[in-house]
Amino acid sequence: MMELVLALLIWAAGWGLNAWLARSAVSETRAVQFLVPFIFGATLVLVWEMVVRGLNVPMVILPAPSVIAMRFASSLPILWVDFVQTFLKGALGGYVIGCAAAFLVAILVDRYDFLRRGLLPVGNFVAALPIVGTAPILVMWFGFDWQSKAAVVVVMVFFPMLVNTVAGLREASAMQRDLMQTYAASYGQAFFKLRLPAAMPFIFNGLKISTTLALIGAIVAEFFGSPTLGMGFRISTSVGQLALDMVWAEIVVAALAGSAFYGVVALVEKAVTFWHPSQRA
Amino acid sequence: MMRTFWAVLVVVAAIVLFWYAAAVPMNIKTALTQAEREGAVISPEGAAARRDMSAIALSLANPAQWGDTLVQDKPRLPTPDQVAVELWQTSGAMVLKGRAFSKRSLLFHGWVTLSATLLGFGIGTVLGILLAVGIVHSRVMDMSVMPWAIVSQTIPIIALAPMIIVVLYSVGVQGIIPKAIISAYLSFFPVVVGMVKGLRSPDSMQLDLLRTYNASTSQGFWKLRLPSSLPYLFASLKVAIAASLVGAIVGELPTGAVSGLGARLLAGSYYGQTIQIWSALFAAAILAALLVGILGMIERLLLRRMGVVA
The missing domain is CATH 1.10.287 (Helix Hairpins)
Structure with a gap:
């Protein structure tokens, strides 16, 4: 009372x-x-x-924060191993591969008008779909280890990143492009000196959206099968054992990792797009 | 318009072609083992010799077995027509037989997931709008709650899903409610953030105009803030409903639920029923596309009635 x-x-x-x-x-x-x-x-x-x-x-319904904090402090080694497996290997690996692939495809799409017409509506459509559903298929193809989680992440981040990058590469105005033309700039020069910098705010928007998607993909994919470590694995087995303090500790890790990941990308954005009005406020 | 249509058609056709082409090497090993057992001549002979060979090399060496790769029962990669046939047999064909909602029908599983999605989406949207109204009108709420709402966008809150299911199960709540709660909190935060942005979108000129009319706060809300927030609201509603659907699907995973699209995915992956996984996946995709499409239609109708040319 x-x-x-x-x-x-x-x-x-x-x-x-x-x-x-x-x-x-x-x-x-x-x-x-x-x-x-x-x-x-x-x-x-x-x-x-x-x-x-x-x-x-009772603890099986809602553990107190102090209990969670104690569990967090006492199982740091386990949490670290899970973090390495799910975040550093699965989420980060897939994020890098997926974003890089989407960026390269976006340059191609931007170069050929036909591809832009055809691929962009498809990309927009796919970006709205529940792509985590591909997790059981990819786990079947790539095995239980982190490679399958990275594959899920690649599929999840690819389309948001593609759509954003293509939109960004069209951001330079006709006037600016004409100026490049009067300088007799080659495609490469115009790309690196004008269009890529102009696209950066959009690219970073895609990168920021993808940080959250990457963690979601890596965690949910582990619900469909994983080796005996990983954040998603720990969450689903601890829930089964009604060890809710462990579940909450993993959620704390996921929250910290997610916001730190986003924060780092936002910091890089601030350094790269310092010229953009939204950063100068 | 026509050019876009053709371009999309070509891209989709290319994807389907690539899919068929990929199905051959993906399924070639089982096809070869099966064919050898039935007495066909395979190069190289014996499953052991083939184990370490690349699937593409095997496919090129045995063009006679290509046909077998496209008609397997449990292929690693089912072909588009296998998925389409499965989709039809578990939806349209069952309607024709008058058993539209039997346990094997995707319509039944789709409805289970859809009802949880819609219930959760409704709850999340209403609560989100209410909180956004509170945030816009109360400075304390704005300063204390808004940063958390923004941070929540960057963390994978879906990790809470298994716990919510199990905890509610242990206090005797099961069925649609736990899934709807997951859907609700996944759709809640995007709605809050979008709606706050929308309610703040009228510029100072418009707010000043209302002040010169001596409009009260509630008049300002109903006549200016709410109408001008609608485009923002719909943008976040589309994000929210997609998130709700993912939430409902993920909510079906941890308890080994027997019905719903997530349960179909899980059962398919347990028993290696790849065609079932793919058809459930496409059902989920169609559902998501329909939901987002319907929201887009409502948005267009509403905005046109309000006189916004879009």
């Missing part, structure tokens, strides 16, 4: 603090912009902890 009252108090205090911060004069500063969501998140975690303790929620 005590804990439930405490949970209510914490919630009220956190929300009140945020309301005060948001209305205060310093609400536009960077520190506060960062602090407010942090307080909100911390409040949620504390309330979660108190409610789980107060109601004696």
